[in-house]
Amino acid sequence: MLEVDIAMRRGDFRLEAAFASGAPIVALFGRSGAGKSTLVNAIAGIATPDRGRIVVEGRTLFDSARAIDVAPEKRRVGYVFQDALLFPHMTVGANLAYGERLTPAGERFVSRERVVSLLDLGRLLERRPGSLSGGERQRAAIGRALLASPRILLMDEPLASLDAPRKAEILAYVELLRDELALPIVYVSHALEEVTRLADSIVLLADGRVVAQGPAAEVLARPEMQAQAGRFDAGAVIEARVASHDERYGLTLLAFDGGELAVPNVDALPGEPVRARIRARDVSIALAVPRGLSIQNVLAAQVEAISREFGAIVDVSLRVGSTPLVARVTRKAVDQLGLRPGMPVHALVKAVSIDRRSVGFA
Amino acid sequence: MTGIDELQIVALSLKVAFWGVAWGLPLAIATALVLARARFPGKTLFDAAVHLPLVLPPVVVGFALLALFGRHGPIGRVLEPLGIVFAFRWTGAALAAAIMGFPLMVRAIRLAIDAVDTRLEVAARTLGASRARVFFTVTLPLAWPGLVTGALLGFARALGEFGATITFVSNIPGETQTLPLAIYTFTQSPGQDAQAVHLSILSVLLSLGALALSEWLVRRRLPGSAHA
Numbered sequence: 001m002l003e004v005d006i007a008m009r010r011g012d013f014r015l016e017a018a019f020a021s022g023a024p025i026v027a028l029f030g031r032s033g034a035g036k037s038t039l040v041n042a043i044a045g046i047a048t049p050d051r052g053r054i055v056v057e058g059r060t061l062f063d064s065a066r067a068i069d070v071a072p073e074k075r076r077v078g079y080v081f082q083d084a085l086l087f088p089h090m091t092v093g094a095n096l097a098y099g100e101r102l103t104p105a106g107e108r109f110v111s112r113e114r115v116v117s118l119l120d121l122g123r124l125l126e127r128r129p130g131s132l133s134g135g136e137r138q139r140a141a142i143g144r145a146l147l148a149s150p151r152i153l154l155m156d157e158p159l160a161s162l163d164a165p166r167k168a169e170i171l172a173y174v175e176l177l178r179d180e181l182a183l184p185i186v187y188v189s190h191a192l193e194e195v196t197r198l199a200d201s202i203v204l205l206a207d208g209r210v211v212a213q214g215p216a217a218e219v220l221a222r223p224e225m226q227a228q229a230g231r232f233d234a235g236a237v238i239e240a241r242v243a244s245h246d247e248r249y250g251l252t253l254l255a256f257d258g259g260e261l262a263v264p265n266v267d268a269l270p271g272e273p274v275r276a277r278i279r280a281r282d283v284s285i286a287l288a289v290p291r292g293l294s295i296q297n298v299l300a301a302q303v304e305a306i307s308r309e310f311g312a313i314v315d316v317s318l319r320v321g322s323t324p325l326v327a328r329v330t331r332k333a334v335d336q337l338g339l340r341p342g343m344p345v346h347a348l349v350k351a352v353s354i355d356r357r358s359v360g361f362a
Numbered sequence: 363m364t365g366i367d368e369l370q371i372v373a374l375s376l377k378v379a380f381w382g383v384a385w386g387l388p389l390a391i392a393t394a395l396v397l398a399r400a401r402f403p404g405k406t407l408f409d410a411a412v413h414l415p416l417v418l419p420p421v422v423v424g425f426a427l428l429a430l431f432g433r434h435g436p437i438g439r440v441l442e443p444l445g446i447v448f449a450f451r452w453t454g455a456a457l458a459a460a461i462m463g464f465p466l467m468v469r470a471i472r473l474a475i476d477a478v479d480t481r482l483e484v485a486a487r488t489l490g491a492s493r494a495r496v497f498f499t500v501t502l503p504l505a506w507p508g509l510v511t512g513a514l515l516g517f518a519r520a521l522g523e524f525g526a527t528i529t530f531v532s533n534i535p536g537e538t539q540t541l542p543l544a545i546y547t548f549t550q551s552p553g554q555d556a557q558a559v560h561l562s563i564l565s566v567l568l569s570l571g572a573l574a575l576s577e578w579l580v581r582r583r584l585p586g587s588a589h590a
Contacts, residue, residue: 044488045488074490
């Protein structure tokens with residue numbers, strides 16, 4: 001459990017953030033300059049808030065009212081930095097050993113062998129950071145943080161300086177950590193794809209304030225999120241399970257509480273939980289079930305809200321079962337269909353609009 | 363002048379320079395760290411004070427040392443009952459060498475500490491290292507080339523020290539007569555130019571040797587390139 005309620009000022013920038021999360025992975029999401037890094041630095045003890053409280057797994061790390069400010073080295077908060085920051089004068093093996101040696105044997109929860117095999121570091125141990133690729137460096141940095149046996153792991157844009165294939169690789173390792181080590185992770189990112197794939201809960205930051213927080217699917221569908229994510233990528237996330245594979249057509253059927261969703265083949269076994277992101281601009285609205293249509297997914301839905309905008313484009317919040325979905329349509333269409341909150345409609349989603357990158361393993 | 367005397371002069375010079383660096387270096391590292399990392403009122407003044415021996419005439423420094431550390435000086439008077447005497451002893455020559463080389467050591471080490479990425483120090487702290495441990499395991503090793511350079515500059519300055527030494531501890535053969543003082547003495551006596559040349563060549567060789575040693579120390583510590 002992570003509880004944060006802090007206020008701090010840095011020059012012109014004010015951060016006032018309060019949130020709590022017990023999720024395995026909580027994402028701090030927002031544009032650059034929103035205060036994400038300042039927030040994790042405060043958790044790590046690198047930046048000192050002017051006032052407030054930070055509690056990690058029941059242990060108070062900072063409390064201005066009680067004059068508690070635990071030194072960074074005593075917080076047991078792991079930190080994986082954007083550019084790894086491995087010690088350049090030591091081998092990878094020595095980097096891994098650095099925090100491990102400083103951890104009393106009784107408090108270590110993971111062995112060196114386990115970390116080396118989890119992160120596939122065996123061949124790198126004798127190498128120097130300068131000779132590693134970006135992905136290798138980041139893996140070593142994660143390993144170094146883990147071996148200090150932290151009670152929580154902070155990851156500040158760990159993929160930002162990597163290319164796409166390396167990003168996918170590190171994401172898979174992060175998922176592995178979550179599943180294997182049961183270590184709470186705070187994941188800072190401004191990339192919607194990463195957050196969609198990893199986050200169990202999301203804290204949305206804008207201009208130093210928390211504008212939304214809660215379970216990932218809910219926050220991803222919120223209008224505040226649309227504003228942060230940008231027009232193109234705005235959308236909703238559906239938590240589903242793999243129902244079946246259609247071998248003949250190469251489709252996978254995902255079951256969620258609002259019905260079934262056909263998507264291009266997903267590499268997951270039936271019953272596995274997955275998460276699909278559906279962009280608002282890929283969702284259309286029909287009043288009746290249309291006939292003679294190529295679109296594979298026609299979902300019974302209800303209009304929740306219609307954004308009040310005067311331009312050509314309007315976001316219509318829908319609910320499919322209990323799952324939120326957003327449709328981006330023209331204001332003209334809203335008027336033509338006479339859409340109002342509470343109206344039953346059908347949401348149309350092209351299967352091909354949900355590509356592999358939009359599906360994550362929950 | 364015999365070969366034995368020459369050996370004695372060289373040995374004394376090395377002893378004075380070695381101890382000058384050995385005394386000055388720890389304090390120079392601490393001073394460099396303060397100048398590189400700390401912020402406090404009066405820092406500019408402190409910085410200027412550290413550099414004073416570099417800009418003052420060495421004779422003035424020697425005279426100040428004589429006034430402070432001489433047998434009747436305020437510091438010398440306190441130290442003498444403890445058995446610590448600087449005036450007219452080789453220890454005084456080492457003290458003069460340490461003080462004259464001090465700003466050079468501080469400058470080189472400070473530049474090296476400035477070049478160390480402070481985020482690496484932050485990373486070390488999140489891994490459980492105290493400030494002191496971070497300094498000894500991250501900052502200092504990464505500043506190693508600057509440390510060696512600082513020590514070399516201090517050593518070279520100590521080998522060449524003349525003005526402050528002769529003013530503070532005089533020119534006593536076997537006690538305070540280092541290479542430069544001996545060379546000066548020979549140039550002042552008619553017909554001893556050959557010995558002056560001889561000692562000059564020796565002092566060139568010593569300096570080159572120190573330079574080679576420092577290169578080797580830097581390279582040995584950091585295989586491949588300089589730290590990234």
